[in-house]
Amino acid sequence: MKYLLAMYMNPEVWESLSEQDKDDVMTGHGEFIRRIRESGEMISTQALDAPAKSAVVRVKNGMPAITDGPFVESKEFLAGYYLVECASQERAYEVAAMIPDAKIDGLGIEVRPVVFFADSETESEFAGG
Template sequence: MKYLLIMHMNPAVWDSLSEDERNEVMSGHGAFMSKIKESGEFVFTQALAAPGQSSVVRVRNGVPAVTDGPYTEAKEFLAGYYVIDCKDRDRAHEIAAMIPDAKVEGLGIEVREIVFSDGSAA
């Protein structure tokens, strides 16, 4: 079963960490990826730019209008994600708990089963 492990970022939480704590989280992703690649459960990962670098496209009366992002004002935003392939939801939770962000007070990993994929990204 494939799962999307979603990493949400809260800039206030991130900014409250020391430089050493931030470096530990960032370097921890390398160790995490090595571990799940070794187990064969890694599919792929993506890290996203901050919302301030995004744009929003809306089509009104057939005319596209592009505005600077973010899409919504929120204290948290989608920072990136992992796609894994594992035996069940319990294992997906175990893997999510290995992601360094899950160990930071105020952050967490959202686990969602992927119910459809065309396979081109996997």
């Protein structure tokens, strides 16, 4: 089954880390990617820019309305993700625990099963059938 391993950033937590701790997290991602590629569980990964660089698109009266944002009342934001394929949810938890961010107090990895998957190279796939 496929799982989204979502990494959330809290800028206050990140800024409180030493430069060495920040470097350890960043280089740790390279090692993590190597390990899950070798295991065959890696599908893809993306890192996202800060919310200040994003916009929200809504269609009103048939026309797109674009606003800066999102501006949510939260300290955390989605910073990136790994899409993996694991034999079980327990294995997905094990894989998530290998992500360097999981070791930082105040950060964490959300593990969410994927119920629909489609990309430009494969047929659409619904979980469970």
